[in-house]
Amino acid sequence: DIQMTQSPASLSASLEEIVTITCQASQDIGNWLAWYQQKPGKSPQLLIHSATSLADGIPSRFSGSRSGTQYSLKISRLQVEDTGIYYCLQRYSNPWTFGGGTKLELK
Amino acid sequence: QVQLKESGPGLVQPSQTLSLTCTVSGLSLTSNSVSWIRQPPGKGLEWMGVIWSNGGTDYNSAIKSRLSISRDTSKSQVFLKMNSLQTEDTAMYFCARMGITTVYWGQGVMVTVSS
Numbered sequence: 001d002i003q004m005t006q007s008p009a010s011l012s013a014s015l016e017e018i019v020t021i022t023c024q025a026s027q028d029i030g031n032w033l034a035w036y037q038q039k040p041g042k043s044p045q046l047l048i049h050s051a052t053s054l055a056d057g058i059p060s061r062f063s064g065s066r067s068g069t070q071y072s073l074k075i076s077r078l079q080v081e082d083t084g085i086y087y088c089l090q091r092y093s094n095p096w097t098f099g100g101g102t103k104l105e106l107k
Numbered sequence: 108q109v110q111l112k113e114s115g116p117g118l119v120q121p122s123q124t125l126s127l128t129c130t131v132s133g134l135s136l137t138s139n140s141v142s143w144i145r146q147p148p149g150k151g152l153e154w155m156g157v158i159w160s161n162g163g164t165d166y167n168s169a170i171k172s173r174l175s176i177s178r179d180t181s182k183s184q185v186f187l188k189m190n191s192l193q194t195e196d197t198a199m200y201f202c203a204r205m206g207i208t209t210v211y212w213g214q215g216v217m218v219t220v221s222s
Contacts, residue, residue: 001168036152043201043212044152050207087152091205095167096142096154 002026002090006099012107019075021102023088028069032092035064035073039084047086048073080106109133111141111202111213118219119192125218129185129202134211136160136178141185142205143176145198146215153198157205158185192220 003026013019023033031051036044046055048064051071061076075082083106088099115127129141136158143155156166158176166174175188185202197220203212 038152043203043215046210053208055208055210089152089154091207094165095156095169098152098154101151 001095002029002093002097004088004090004097004099006088006102008102009100010103010105012105013078014107015078015080017078019078019082019104021073021086021088021104023071023099025069025071025090029090029092031066032090033064033066033071034089034091035062036087036089037082037084038087044087078106109204109211111204111211113200113202113213113216115200115216115218117217118221119196120222121193121220123192124188124190125192125196127187127200127202127216127218129187129213131183131185131202131204134204136180136183136185139204139206141178142203143185143187144201144203145196146201147195147198155187194220196220 005024007022033051035048037047038044047058047062049055051066052064063074065072083104086102090097110132112130119125138160140157140159142157144152146152156176158164158178164176173190178185199215199217201213201215
């Protein structure tokens with residue numbers, strides 16, 4: 001199975017700050033990587049698909065990038081509504097696997 | 108609009124079988140896949156398996172021996188059955204249409220495994 005190692009596990013940042021979350025895949029997954037945001041008591045919401053493509057309706061302050069088998073989610077100017085837990089997901093091969101999650105809080 | 112809604116028992120006894128239903132509206136199961144994902148309280152997400160638009164299935168190898176996913180296209184329903192439940196199977200269970208560019212999730216159903 002492909003392992004997705006996500007870091008950091010938790011993060012505290014200030015309003016307007018730049019935030020970066022990373023996922024390291026244990027093998028090549030191409031661009032089969034998505035990022036999700038989950039709010040408490042809610043289902044996850046798709047932010048980024050295909051490693052770098054913004055999902056419909058998602059603010060442009062979110063962006064995704066790839067360097068080899070390392071994938072990053074960047075929030076360019078943190079807003080209050082961006083708090084929550086973020087997960088990466090690889091769907092290159094079965095079983096699809098999620099990263100362990102990053103809990104993002106406001107400082 | 109597209110909706111997915113999970114239903115099933117909130118409480119299951121250890122060693123018993125869990126049966127959940129995902130009722131889908133706004134999209135055809137013969138053109139769309141549906142996945143099941145679960146999330147233990149306070150923990151991360153685990154993809155359990157998928158039933159593809161052609162009716163084929165793929166399962167997470169960690170639970171493959173206990174899991175079965177099926178569907179009734181005439182009723183727009185997808186079913187999950189998992190046997191030999193243990194306390195560590197306590198989780199929120201979600202069904203979702205996980206397209207590449209568009210994703211729809213149900214609200215989830217909480218399942219507690221306890222005697």
